[in-house]
């Protein structure tokens with residue numbers, strides 16, 4: 001579904017717009033978002049999960065806004081018929097601004113403020129995913145104050161070790177999220193929710209095991225554990241919860257080393273996992289399988305965006321034994337993509353503004369920030385004639401790049417530009433030094 005192609009003259013084109021035009025019109029560095037690709041990925045999740053879960057209780061897709069959110073994207077998500085997962089009042093404010101239907105929004109967070117709970121319940125969000133006993137009390141208080149019944153799910157720590165970077169794995173025991181299965185903490189959490197029928201409506205159990213996951217084995221374990229608890233709640237507390245949420249986390253290909261499943265195959269596998277869990281746990285009946293929801297962020301927006309940089313300097317450095325490493329500096333770096341520094345994440349990079357017949361050379365692409373760890377791509381083949389003024393494209397920067405970006409070194413953040421049908425438009429404008437100085441009121 002990607003609309004990126006290389007023209008005969010070697011110039012990269014996306015959504016029918018060349019990177020030369022993009023750089024001329026919007027400057028560099030810039031995040032370029034392929035609207036058709038985003039919509040196609042969102043639509044594929046919607047359709048494939050609906051099809052794969054049709055014989056069970058059905059499925060809903062929540063786009064995880066933390067991966068990347070702005071007004072236009074919230075509108076696209078709404079138009080494509082997906083739901084939205086937000087994890088702060090800020091993300092919720094974006095949804096509210098575009099009139100995103102409240103009942104299609106889920107609010108997450110392990111330390112939601114009273115103000116956020118109030119904001120969510122006044123707007124009528126469809127679910128709040130509760131994360132602690134203290135929060136249950138808080139939601140009860142706000143629901144009482146507003147005279148509403150809050151729809152809640154309980155986040156369960158399913159004790160799964162997802163094979164991903166430690167900082168983005170969330171299902172194992174020793175971390176801050178959720179109610180543990182051990183010691184009946186999760187069971188007691190549900191009991192506490194059910195003790196407030198006037199203020200809380202229990203929707204079901206939620207788990208999220210981590211991010212950038214390729215192997216569905218973790219989801220299998222998570223589903224089995226959730227289903228076990230689901231049955232126990234039905235048996236011992238007499239509550240047939242209508243939903244189960246298996247969270248997000250589907251991995252994407254940042255380099256050729258990753259081979260993600262197609263959305264269709266993934267949906268089939270997830271449906272099989274849920275079906276097997278219900279067949280093997282409890283009475284084995286598939287009659288009352290709850291509705292399943294998932295929360296993909298990265299898999300929808302990640303591949304739909306790339307970052308366009310301009311090369312500023314090319315510096316050969318003699319490193320060891322006479323070996324030369326070529327450092328290619330671009331006009332961005334860890335402020336617009338913190339993932340290499342934070343998670344040792346891999347990206348790729350390609351020459352975007354021209355063809356070259358020069359021999360390929362392994363280079364290190366680095367940013368313009370004041371630290372040595374400011375690396376965009378550790379080792380990459382680029383034509384040896386790469387030179388200042390060339391444009392480079394780093395694909396796969398849609399998820400957690402703009403949303404984790406900073407203004408480190410007083411660097412104004414790049415704009416987000418949408419391309420579609422031969423046209424580009426600004427979704428988030430480039431920051432200016434005045435934006436930054438405007439915050440500095442001392």
Ligand code: LLP
Nearest residue numbers: 064208211212248249250295296297298400
């Ligand atoms: N649902 C919940 C409850 C989550 O915490 C997350 C991500 C998602 C869904 C979406 O996961 P996804 O499908 O995008 O993997 N900054 C890190 C990733 C942090 C993920 C946080 N939670 C990175 O850049 O890799």
